[in-house]
Amino acid sequence: MKTPNTVYHKATVTRKRRNQLNKHKSIIIWFTGLSGSGKSTLAHSVEEELYKLGCRTFVLDGDNVRHGLSSNLTFSDNDRKENIRRIGEVAKLMMEAGIITITAFISPFREDRDLVRRLLAQKDFIEVYCNAGLDVCELRDVKGLYKRARSGEIKNYTGIDSPYEEPVDPELVVNTGNQSLEESVDKVIQYLKDIGVVKNL
Numbered sequence: 001m002k003t004p005n006t007v008y009h010k011a012t013v014t015r016k017r018r019n020q021l022n023k024h025k026s027i028i029i030w031f032t033g034l035s036g037s038g039k040s041t042l043a044h045s046v047e048e049e050l051y052k053l054g055c056r057t058f059v060l061d062g063d064n065v066r067h068g069l070s071s072n073l074t075f076s077d078n079d080r081k082e083n084i085r086r087i088g089e090v091a092k093l094m095m096e097a098g099i100i101t102i103t104a105f106i107s108p109f110r111e112d113r114d115l116v117r118r119l120l121a122q123k124d125f126i127e128v129y130c131n132a133g134l135d136v137c138e139l140r141d142v143k144g145l146y147k148r149a150r151s152g153e154i155k156n157y158t159g160i161d162s163p164y165e166e167p168v169d170p171e172l173v174v175n176t177g178n179q180s181l182e183e184s185v186d187k188v189i190q191y192l193k194d195i196g197v198v199k200n201l
Contacts, residue, residue: 018098024055025197026095028120029102029188032113032167033130034159035145036137038176038184042130043104045185053198055100060087062105075156081112088116095124100197108164123195127170128188132177134159
């Protein structure tokens with residue numbers, strides 16, 4: 001809850017100055033898709049390529065965040081919304097710090113993803129839909145979570161008894177269900193070059 005006693009403090013070192021120092025723009029790349037669609041693998045592989053290009057980056061990964069920032073949240077619809085709200089605010093702060101901030105969350109509800117988008121200026125939020133069918137994701141399910149969800153052992157599991165709302169107009173769609181990881185990474189990196197986030201080297 002906001003209180004009247006809190007005010008924004010304006011720093012002299014701005015995002016613009018940090019971007020000039022870094023020689024790249026800071027943005028948020030928001031990977032979304034079903035569990036098993038390849039979000040985390042793609043996010044970390046994209047980060048590796050950006051690192052090689054000299055970019056300052058960080059990946060906020062779903063499982064990792066659940067160990068700390070959102071360790072008190074369940075997987076109910078309301079707690080999932082709160083989880084995404086927290087991530088959006090953290091990602092915004094990291095972007096202001098000059099970092100290309102990459103997130104890898106199922107983030108199943110359009111309303112929640114749109115809420116994060118509205119926190120930001122235009123073109124600061126790049127929604128990347130990792131498009132892989134449920135059948136493919138279930139085949140990749142090394143943790144056996146889909147199987148447990150289908151048996152009723154896990155409740156509110158996205159794609160089984162909780163919906164996943166596909167992005168309507170994402171900035172980028174990557175067909176992680178049939179493309180190789182290398183092809184998917186190349187597509188994301190080329191997009192970032194095309195919009196001027198990083199330079200063509």
